[in-house]
Amino acid sequence: NAGVTQTPKFQVLKTGQSMTLQCAQDMNHEYMSWYRQDPGMGLRLIHYSVGAGITDQGEVPNGYNVSRSTTEDFPLRLLSAAPSQTSVYFCASSLGTGFFHEQFFGPGTRLTVL
Amino acid sequence: AQTVTQSQPEMSVQEAETVTLSCTYDTSESDYYLFWYKQPPSRQMILVIRQEAYKQQNATENRFSVNFQKAAKSFSLKISDSQLGDAAMYFCAYRSDQGAQKLVFGQGTRLTINP
Numbered sequence: 153n154a155g156v157t158q159t160p161k162f163q164v165l166k167t168g169q170s171m172t173l174q175c176a177q178d179m180n181h182e183y184m185s186w187y188r189q190d191p192g193m194g195l196r197l198i199h200y201s202v203g204a205g206i207t208d209q210g211e212v213p214n215g216y217n218v219s220r221s222t223t224e225d226f227p228l229r230l231l232s233a234a235p236s237q238t239s240v241y242f243c244a245s246s247l248g249t250g251f252f253h254e255q256f257f258g259p260g261t262r263l264t265v266l
Numbered sequence: 267a268q269t270v271t272q273s274q275p276e277m278s279v280q281e282a283e284t285v286t287l288s289c290t291y292d293t294s295e296s297d298y299y300l301f302w303y304k305q306p307p308s309r310q311m312i313l314v315i316r317q318e319a320y321k322q323q324n325a326t327e328n329r330f331s332v333n334f335q336k337a338a339k340s341f342s343l344k345i346s347d348s349q350l351g352d353a354a355m356y357f358c359a360y361r362s363d364q365g366a367q368k369l370v371f372g373q374g375t376r377l378t379i380n381p
Binding site: 183185187192193194195196197200202208210211240242244246249251253254255257259260 | 270272275299308309310311313316318357359363365366367368369370371372373374
């Protein structure tokens, strides 16, 4: 199993550009999430999904869109990038919501918006 | 909404010594889960230890143990016999036992191990 994979690892955008951060998992996990990590603030939940076709907003959803057309993939879209979206983005997945259903994190994508 | 606070931005400890990282949280729920994650320079998030709120017994994983004080809403992490490989950012996290996998993280504590 590759686990949770994210592409790209690094990205530089100009203000106003759009892009999609890719996330995939091969563990047949129902639950997938996107977090952003900013210095001094820990990780914050952007969007999450409880299964294919079902998504919901997290703590900081503004400026981001998601969709979940398959169990494996959960892309994060930035429609018009802003410098405030400069961050490290983590995708995570888990099999369920029980205590022993650990969230597995991807390696992260470092995004810089100029 | 739940919040998690780590009041120690940085900590350091001598190799082989013991260090305790602090975490407090705020919630109105009675059942929930608490976690400590380690993030080394590689950026990978690694689960260190977890605790169920309805269990009074403190969780232990090898050199890592927690002191869970439910009434005080405190969840500290003790690392015994510190090793150079323990150097990392450590994040405390909260998750409700209801609904989806939604972690609420603290700000993190950077742990340095002095040889």
